Amino acid sequence: MMTPEQIKHAVEALIGADKVRLDDEALDIYGRDWTKIHTPRPRAIAFPRSTEEVQQIVRFAREHKIALVPSGGRTGLSAGAVAANDELVLVMDYMNKVVDFNPVDRSVTVQAGMITEQLQHFAEQQGLYYPVDFASAGSSQIGGNIATNAGGIKVIKYGMTRDWVLGLKVVTGTGEILDLNRGLIKNNTGYDLRHLFIGAEGTLGIITEATLRLTRPPQNLTVMVLGAPSMPDVMQVLQAFQKRLDLTAFEFFSDNALAKVTQHHQLQRPFETATPYYALVEFEAMTEEIMEIAMEVFESCMEAGWVEDGVISQSETQAQTLWNLREFISETISHHTPYKNDLSVVVSKVPEFLAQVDGFVAEHYPGFEVVWFGHIGDGNLHLNILKPDNLSKEAFFEKCHHVSDKVFQITQDFGGSVSAEHGVGLIKKDFLHFTRSQVEIEMMKGIKKTFDPDQIMNPGKMLDL
Amino acid sequence: MMTPEQIKHAVEALIGADKVRLDDEALDIYGRDWTKIHTPRPRAIAFPRSTEEVQQIVRFAREHKIALVPSGGRTGLSAGAVAANDELVLVMDYMNKVVDFNPVDRSVTVQAGMITEQLQHFAEQQGLYYPVDFASAGSSQIGGNIATNAGGIKVIKYGMTRDWVLGLKVVTGTGEILDLNRGLIKNNTGYDLRHLFIGAEGTLGIITEATLRLTRPPQNLTVMVLGAPSMPDVMQVLQAFQKRLDLTAFEFFSDNALAKVTQHHQLQRPFETATPYYALVEFEAMTEEIMEIAMEVFESCMEAGWVEDGVISQSETQAQTLWNLREFISETISHHTPYKNDLSVVVSKVPEFLAQVDGFVAEHYPGFEVVWFGHIGDGNLHLNILKPDNLSKEAFFEKCHHVSDKVFQITQDFGGSVSAEHGVGLIKKDFLHFTRSQVEIEMMKGIKKTFDPDQIMNPGKMLDL
Known part of the structure; x- marks a missing residue:
């Protein structure tokens, strides 16, 4: 096995001096993502500046059978970018330039290391909009977003990252460069x-x-928060x-998510009435007429009893204040050492699914508090179980492991996904079979062998060959 | 090699009597698509009724190394569904039921043989909309649409067929059933x-x-036809x-496309002024305000000189009349034995691409008339060259073969696609390398081997192993 020094020497001979780090700080920073389960232990950290340099590194790694881990913004939640097994990490931080922009095509080509928020700002400066958005947009990188098909809070209208990719340049596990689709909208050639x-x-x-598609910026985004007596009512409102x-x-x-957020951040409740569930509805109020339609729907929901109280934003600031009630949840409950799962079912099955999971936890783990939130318009639920104060972290997570098995079983029974938007990585690998059949997994392995015959590309993530 | 009678006997033993035809009529009808180049010569025609029956046939075919050709609405334009080499054809016509519909999910599950127009009508009856639409929607089937990722006239807003598929049930070349994605909106599991x-x-x-996604029906679709002095002007209008x-x-x-349509169908020109190019613009005029914006843009285009004259529909009937000017082109020029190509480039390169192709044809084939039309908002151009009266069909197509080589070369130089929406099939197979690199084609072969190790699934189409 090559030593770290040998790797540094060889890689720098290929792509230039000062592009590989072996110091402890680098090994620690670039060997992990937002998950905290695995101890980082990469062999070396490389900082390529171009597709060609990445290709050089991959060819070198293939020749010497060195496992590679690509590292973007390191905000992943499934340990997909963790290097815990002597890997060579490829950090994309310095590949963060805009390569091309075309206002007629409304497309922009960027290097993989560009930070999501920078892309959003770039689009804004051009009078356009990149709509994929989520909590970690200030750190996550486009390459990582694409590698994990990032979702977020606008999927109901704009879809996932997948829907915005017009072209990709990749270096395969065979060390070859593919220039895929080159920005075309229509291309049915295989x-x-x-x-x-x-x-x-x-x-x-x-x-x-x-190469990413951009679109017209939304106009006058308006937010309603509505209090509903039950989940089936929330679905009627949708x-x-x-x-x-x-x-x-x-x-x-x-409601317990709202209570925690308002308390922790000293925010006001959106309205007096407390209801078990809240829906946050956002739409473009482009004209007065659309605003009137929204009010009509709101009133009809009140009359039907699906909504007990509600509020509508009158300004951008108010819209943001209402969004905060939803967006601050994750950070707020992080102080309660939550056990988290990112699940999805088809939208119509959400209430029944949620009820079954709630019922199971209440019956078997009566001391556990469950906090639900999520992108319900897409069937995507974030399940959070808070650690009871009287339980140690270890004992809590041990119990949660048993919860997982049952929750994934329920998810499978509902035809759902054990990872709606966070990916598989190391954390969900053992549970992949709850969502994908054995035949599918075998086919995935066949594909993996075609593109990465020597198993050097992020080995051990998603599936084992 | 098994005789047709042996195949009929064996398959009917598996899936029941009267489900295989060997008569000349069936062999002729089900052995072809809309292309007329290859002589159909299938061995037998099977009519399965369920996924399980398809699976039985595939397993049988795999065991006996019999090539299979799936046959949908047979409206393909690249000979992807032609059976000219003793294949067993699987006709999907009897698998045309709605399996499931859910109004909350706004999704519908149909068998692959459902005709596109029937799906559109079904959606309409539910107050919803299936937006993928094109000339052959009255015959084409959903399975074929998906297998060729059909595009059409609404792509600029609604995308390709790909964008509406929430789930797929397939029988692989290994004879296994895959139930892919099961209608989920979010599912990041490999x-x-x-x-x-x-x-x-x-x-x-x-x-x-x-399983297909449905959406809200468009409201008050309004059409403008605008006359532009040049292609760059058309792009400014876009x-x-x-x-x-x-x-x-x-x-x-x-303009020559318009002249032929108005003459052939005895239609009125949209307005007096003749211009070299016309743009057909469609939008949802949901409110008065949107109509006003459209008129403002129209006026600014006139002032800038990008548009010389124009007309706007005042009713649904008028909108359809304006659409006819565009939609009747294909049928109109079919009387001129056209040589057709379905090309795409990124939108911004359309004028330069079109000028180069025009220039080449004018220089080398001065007697040839070129008719252009297409989905220019997606960069998709239909190039049609009309047969001069003094040239035999054979001599014309012989010359066109040379045109193709140069046109595909120009397409490649522009980073475009030699098949924007019609697929590869038999007709574009030899030209695939103009759009896909050798490495890409090798990777495609690797994937093919994974799903179809015995090469029984539509062999010879798209690529040769």
Whole structure:
């Protein structure tokens, strides 16, 4: 096995001096993502500046059978970018430039290391909009977003990251550069390899550049928060709004989530009435007429008893204040050492699914508090179980492991996904079979072997060969 | 090699009597698509009724190394569903039921043989909308649409067929059933095999069922036809409208296309002024305000000299009359024995691309008339060269073969696609390398071997192993 020094020497001979680090700080920072379960232990950290340099490193790694881990913004929640087994980490931080922009095509080509928020700002400066948005947008990188097909809070209107990728440049595990789809909107010439790399978590190759679609910025985004007596009522509200308006978001959270957020951040409740569940509805109020339609739907929901109280934003600031009630949840409950799961079912099955999981936890773990929130317009629920004060962290997570098994079983029974938007990585690998059949997994392995015959691309993530 | 009678006997033993035909009529009808180049010569025609029956046939075919061709509406334009080499054809006509519909999910699950127009009508009856639409919607089937990732006239707003597929049931070349994604909106659990089957033209497996997303029907669709002095002007018009409105279509056609349509169908020109190019703009005029914005943009285009004259529909009937000018082109020029190509480049490169192709044809084939039309908002151009009266069909197509080589070369130079929406099949197979690199094609072969190790699934289409 090559020593770290040998690797540094060899790689720097290929791509230039001062592009590989072996110091403890680098090994620690670049060997991990937002998960805290695995101890980082990479062999070396490389900092390529171009697709060609990435190619050089991959070819070198293939020759010497060195495992590679691509590292973007390191905000992943499934340990997809953790290097805990002597890997060589490829850090994309210095590949963060805009390569090309075309206002007619409304497309932008960026290097994989560009930070999501920078892309959003770039689009804004051009009078355009990149709509994929989520809590970690200030750190996450486009390459990582694509490798994990990032979702977020605007999926109901704008879809996942997948829906915005017009082209990809990748270096495969065979060390070859693929220039996939080159920004075309229509291109029916064989298997769309672009879509294979989206969500592949770096197991087939490394994304070095992406061409992304931009769109018209939304106008006068308006937010309602509505209090509902039950989950089936929340679903009725969703349907009622979708019949009349194009929603840009439809989120939900439980009353205990709201209580924790308002207390922790000293925020006001949106209105006096407390209800078990809340829906956050967002839409573009482009004209007075649309605003009137929204008010009509709101009133009809009140009359039907699906909504007990509600509030509508009168300004951008108020809209943001209402969003905070939803967006601060994750940070707020992080102080309660939560056990988290990112699940999805088809939208219509959400209430029954939620009830079954709630019922199971209440019956078997009566001391556990469950906090629900999520992107319910997409069927995506974030399940959070808070650690009781009288339980040690170890004992809590041990118990949660048993919860997982049952929750994933329920998810499977509902035809759902054990990872709606966070990916598989190391954390969900053992549970992949709850969502994907054995035959599917075998086919995935066949694909992996085609693109990465020597198993050097993020090995051990997503699946084992 | 098994005789047709032996196949009929064996297959009917598996799936029941009267489900295989060997008569000349059946062999002729079900052995072809809309292309007329290859002589159909299938060995037998099977009519399965369920996914399980398809699976039985595939397993039988695999055991006996019999090539299979899936046959949908047979409206393909690249000979992807032609059976000219003793294949067993699987006709999906009897698998045309709605399996499931859910108004909350706004999704419908149908068997692969459902006709596109029937799905559109079904959606309409539910107060919803299936937006993928094109000339052959009255005959084409959903399975075929998905296998070729059908595009059409609404792509600028609604995307390709790919964007509406929430789930797929397929039988792979290994004879196994995959139930891919099961209608989920968010599901990040490994490679998205669903997207691999979309556009695979039946070379990996046979699609037997699909879950499709439906959406809100468009309201008050309004059409403008605008006359522009040049292609760069058409592009300015596109940009001007896209800055202010969400367009549902942006089509174009040349003046000779319009002249032929108005003459052949005895239609009126949209307005007096003749200009070299016309743009057809469609949008949802949901409110008065949107109509006003559209008129403002129209006036600014006139002032800038990008538009010389124009007309706007005042009713649904008028909108349809204006659409006819564009939609009747294909049928009109079919009387001139056209040589057709379905090309795409990124939108911004359309004028330069079109000028180069025009220039080449004018210089080398001065007697040839070129008719352009297409979905220019997506960069998709339909190039049609009309047969001069003094040239035999054979001599014409012989010359066109040379045109193709140069046109594909120009397409490659522009980073475009030699098949924007019609697929590869038999007709574009030899030209695939103009759009896909050798490495990409090798990777595609690797994928093909994984799903179809015995090469029984539509062999010879798209690529040769």
